[in-house]
Each structure stands twice: as structure tokens, then as C-alpha cells.
Amino acid sequence: MAPCSARLDDGTGSIEVKVWVDSDSSEQPNPTKAKLVEGAYCRAWGKLKIFNDRRSVGATVIRPIEDMNEVSFHLLEATAVHLHFTRGPPGGARTAGANANGAAGQQQQKAAGGEYGGYDLSKYGPVAKKVFQYLREAPQSNEGLNQHEIAAKLGIDTADVAKGSDELLSAGLIYTTVDDQTWAILEAD
Template sequence: MDYSNNYTTTSYGAQGGANGGGFMPGSQSGNDNSSTTKRGYGKDTLRPVTIKQLLDAHHPHPDAEYFLIDGSETTQVTFVGQIRNISLQTTNVTYKLDDGTGTMEVKVWIDAEAFGGEEEGEGGKGGKGKCVEQGYARVWGRLKAFNNKSHVGANIIRPIQDYNEVQYHLLEATAVHLHFSRGPPEQLDQAGKGQSNDATATNGGAGQQQSAAGGQLMPAGTSMAARKVYQAIRSTPQSNEGLHVQQIATAAGLEMAEVLRGGDELMNLGLIFTTVDEHTWALLEINGAGYAPGDDG
């Protein structure tokens, strides 16, 4: 995948305008603010994200009309999550989604909902059905903020039929995050080789600290809890689903609170990811023998 000009497509179930940087159905709705329209749809990008990234997004300056994620301008986003609540309002339907990294309100204006309902149908051709509470859904839309509270104005929200899409999305969002926060994979390869040589020459000096297993270079300042959690996940036999935090705590000899803090630190570094639930983790191998997002096309 090429993210050099921002992220413009997602390849899993990307329907209804998710292929490219133009507008999607509903994006010209009068409910979108005029400042977004002024920017022009030719500048739009579509990026897979987690809810935590949306919660951490910020304006580059007070008058900015867009948000920054990983220092990159972001307009349209897509994410998946479990629907915790559906609230019917006079002008919109508000969904509360949880993806294991946080919760976010998603608002679908009534006219856009009618458009989506017409396209999705109610069990007719395609048989996609409707979004329901406790079910999983994919959202396409724009991040907005009102009274210092963020929400997503959705162009499309549809139920997920294939639950592999949930894990695919998290892996894809991780790959894009690593690209913008650390650079393209080829640069990481070169930097990793240089850091490995430096670490060998200085016998594990101040620049980088090397974990005992697998030769994974950990950034300077990484906490001891995070390194013990990483070591426990790497060295403990496990299935493709990874390890639950209770197993990690036992293997690492840590209290549960320390494991959770260490896990959050490793997730922020892009070294682990959640699998079957938010408390089951696996290593994300980028340069090693493990699976890396995008490996299968």
C-alpha cells in the first residue's frame, strides 16, 4: 500500500464512495458545515482509524477547519466498532460505538439515513439488514467537534457481515498509523539496521534499549512494565488470538494494573494490538516473521 499522499482507500468492504478522495453519498448534505465544503472535495482523504485516534485528534490552530492525526491532515475517516446504544432524535439517529480503544458518538442525519436505508435495503437484494445494538458496524464520515465534544457525522453506517473485517480494519489502521508516525517501511528497515549496529557498538547504551527476546529495539524511556509485558507475550506459547492480560500478568509476574499500563504503552508504540477483545493482545511484527498489515495484498 502507498500512503505517501495520505490515505485514500480502504480495501475491505469499501462501498458507497470509499474508493478515492472524492465525496461520498450524503457528504453534500446541508448538515455538513460550509467550511468543509469550501475546502473542496478534491482535497478529501479517507483514512482508517481507531476511536482513540479520533479522540486524540486536534486542530493545528484555533481557526483550522480540519483535524490532525499523527501530524497529518485528515478529512474523512472510516472505523469499525460495536454499537452500544442507538438513540432516535428528531433530526438524526445517534449511535454510540465502542472499538476497544474508546467510545464515539456517530450521528446520521435523517435524510442521510434514508439514503443509506434505500441503498442497504431491509433484507432484500444483498440482505444486509440494519444496524442493531450490540452488533458491529463500519462507519464512513467526518470528525466534528461541538462544545469541545467530538463526534462523527456519518455519511454511511452499515452492519458488518464478516467479522474478519474487524481485525482487518485494526491491522490496517495500525499500518497507516505506523507509516505516518515512523515513516515508510523501507525507512524503518534502514533505521532498524543502523540502530542495531549502534546498540551492538555501545552495548545497549542510551540511544536504544534491546529486549532479551527477538532482538526488538525498544525506544529509550520505555517502562520496565512495558518491556516485561512485551517479553511475556513474545515468550509464552499462545494461539493466533494472543494472550489475555491475566495470562500476561502471571507470566510477567506483574500486578494487573501494571500489565494494563504496560499494554497501553506498547499499543501507543505500535508493538502490540488487541485481538478477540480489548484484554487479549498479540505482537505486531513489522520486520520479523509475524503477520504485518498489508502482507496479503
């Protein structure tokens, strides 16, 4: 088996996608199977992986898009996910029970995870907590803050900042903006 990799970009960011191809297979190539073309739309399914501090997708399936409705669907789905995490689930106002439980939940979070704006960071490492706190308090544009700037301001090695940010990325507390080393907090309100 040999890896075949490509860099995919959906307009919200780019990521390397690796798919393993059986090079020892004696099967003849299927002429009816569509081939991927550079610059064309494709769809990939796989698992997000981190190796040597680099994120990639280990694809199980990658195929060209034949129906442009799939592109529209992806853009709408990405928008829906973004809105869900920035404004909450659809349906507008929360119920009174949710608000009552929310106040108690915030007190519990503060007791468990310290003062991180209502976020429970008790299960994250000290560097992840420092990165999160800095992202919350530092003045920034919509582009967020770069890994090197955070490392310089906190006096921490950039590799440690990258590891701390990966913890936060995996938890969905921050997101990448202009590149894989620039982040902003995913605000819940």
C-alpha cells in the same frame, strides 16, 4: 451537551464511540439528515481516547453509510495498514542503503534500549518492557496472550499490565486480537 455512545465493530475489533450532542439546542431536527440505525453500517471520525483504562473514540462526526463502496474501502484500507506494519511499505526489497543503515540502526537500538529484538524500548516504563519481553518469548497462538495470563506469569497487577500495554499499543508495537485485553506483537519482518 450530552454524550451519545454506541459500540462499533468493523470485523477487526469493536470499540465504544461517543459523540456529544447539543441537547439545549433550539434547532428543529433536520428531516433530510439520515439517522443511525442499529445493525447498519456507519462511518465515524474522531480521536482515540483512554479514560479509566478503557479505550474509546471521541467522535466529531458519525454518519450512516449510503454507498457500500465505503465498506469495501475500509476493509482494503485496514488490510493495507496491517500489511504495511507486518511486511513493510510496498515496493518489495529494500535498497542497499537502507540495509546498510538498518544494521547500524539495530546496533544503536540495542545500545539505547537493551535486548528487545531490535526494538528501542528505552522510553517506555519497566512494566511495558516486561510485557513486551513476555509477549516476545512466551509460546502463543495467533490469538496472542491475555492480560490476566501475563499478569499471573510476571507477578504484576493486572491494572499495571493494562497501563504497560497501553504504552505499547499507543506506540504500535502490539495490537489487540480477540478482545481489548488480549495482545500480540506487531512483527516488523
